[in-house]
Amino acid sequence: MLTGMKKYFLALGFFVLVCFGIFSSQEAKASTPVEKWGRLSVKGTNIVSQSGKKVQLKGVSTHGIAWFPQYINKSCFQSFKKMGANTIRLALYSDPNAGFSTSLYSKVEEGVDIATKLGMYVIIDWHILSDGNPKTYQKEALKFFTKFAKKYAKQKNVLYEICNEPNGDVTWERDIRPYANKVINRIRKYDKKNIIVVGTPTWSQDVDIAAAKPLKQKNIVYALHFYAATHTDAIRQKLKAAHQMGLPVLVTEFSVCDASGNGAIDKKSGRAWQKLLNKYKIGYVAWNISNKNETSALIRANCQKTGGFTKSNLSKSGKFIVSWWGK
Ligand code: IDC
Numbered sequence: 001m002l003t004g005m006k007k008y009f010l011a012l013g014f015f016v017l018v019c020f021g022i023f024s025s026q027e028a029k030a031s032t033p034v035e036k037w038g039r040l041s042v043k044g045t046n047i048v049s050q051s052g053k054k055v056q057l058k059g060v061s062t063h064g065i066a067w068f069p070q071y072i073n074k075s076c077f078q079s080f081k082k083m084g085a086n087t088i089r090l091a092l093y094s095d096p097n098a099g100f101s102t103s104l105y106s107k108v109e110e111g112v113d114i115a116t117k118l119g120m121y122v123i124i125d126w127h128i129l130s131d132g133n134p135k136t137y138q139k140e141a142l143k144f145f146t147k148f149a150k151k152y153a154k155q156k157n158v159l160y161e162i163c164n165e166p167n168g169d170v171t172w173e174r175d176i177r178p179y180a181n182k183v184i185n186r187i188r189k190y191d192k193k194n195i196i197v198v199g200t201p202t203w204s205q206d207v208d209i210a211a212a213k214p215l216k217q218k219n220i221v222y223a224l225h226f227y228a229a230t231h232t233d234a235i236r237q238k239l240k241a242a243h244q245m246g247l248p249v250l251v252t253e254f255s256v257c258d259a260s261g262n263g264a265i266d267k268k269s270g271r272a273w274q275k276l277l278n279k280y281k282i283g284y285v286a287w288n289i290s291n292k293n294e295t296s297a298l299i300r301a302n303c304q305k306t307g308g309f310t311k312s313n314l315s316k317s318g319k320f321i322v323s324w325w326g327k
Pocket of ligand 1: 164203227260261288
């Protein structure tokens with residue numbers, strides 16, 4: 001005969017098992033990345049799902065949306081999703097000489113809407129580049145992130161990347177950190193939770209410098225960008241150092257060619273990066289969705305389609321990178 005106590009524990013055990021079963025079958029059945037992982041947050045060196053599991057974001061970045069807006073469409077994003085991508089990055093260059101205009105805000109919104117309908121994560125990227133210091137267009141950045149943080153605070157699938165690649169006469173301490181504090185505080189006025197990605201010095205390579213004095217806010221990750229033919233062991237060492245110091249890192253942009261976005265593919269360095277990122281469970285987003293005649297373009301130069309891509313439409317770098325996603 002079971003005592004009352006034993007019955008109670010048996011019933012409790014059964015209940016826990018059933019809950020666990022329902023929960024894990026929901027994860028297994030989930031048809032989209034966002035259904036599966038929910039709202040992301042940062043825990044230690046990792047991005048984690050709503051239930052605390054480590055999540056590796058994998059996806060593709062648009063080219064500058066001023067130049068290649070035609071690829072912001074459902075059929076395009078869906079074809080990358082079918083190949084295994086869970087994330088889209090929308091790159092809006094912040095320098096007017098590189099196409100910035102507030103008239104492109106609607107393109108950003110279109111991109112976020114499509115990614116949301118597909119259950120993908122989406123990174124809104126304030127793409128500083130020729131304007132090397134994020135302070136150059138700080139006022140505009142604050143307006144930009146005010147608008148989108150208000151709009152997307154309730155969505156689970158949005159990440160904000162506040163300065164693509166600081167470069168030139170820019171330091172972490174004097175320029176990037178104060179800029180980041182201002183923009184993060186502004187975003188957090190409206191959006192308390194979604195992850196914010198902060199660029200690091202030297203075209204987002206010096207994650208070790210950021211690791212020495214990270215920001216104090218929650219749910220922040222730091223950008224590391226690499227172009228495998230140019231950025232090899234020395235930059236991988238920086239990642240190792242930053243990781244050991246406990247810095248959460250996300251590769252929001254990379255390719256396997258050289259830093260110009262062109263030139264030969266370095267598969268050996270590419271594989272070394274892939275191995276290291278997988279070891280740390282760090283996500284990686286590939287530059288760029290276009291058919292521009294440059295190595296980093298993921299679509300073949302002779303492919304005129306703007307969606308419905310299959311692997312045969314991908315460029316050499318596209319095929320190599322998509323094979324990392326394991327589908
Ligand atoms: C490159 C594009 C190229 C464009 C150039 C200038 O591939 O077509 O002409 O920008 O706008 C980065 C930047 C990214 C660069 C890329 C390759 O974030 O905007 O794109 N790159 O140079 N950092 C390192 C490399």
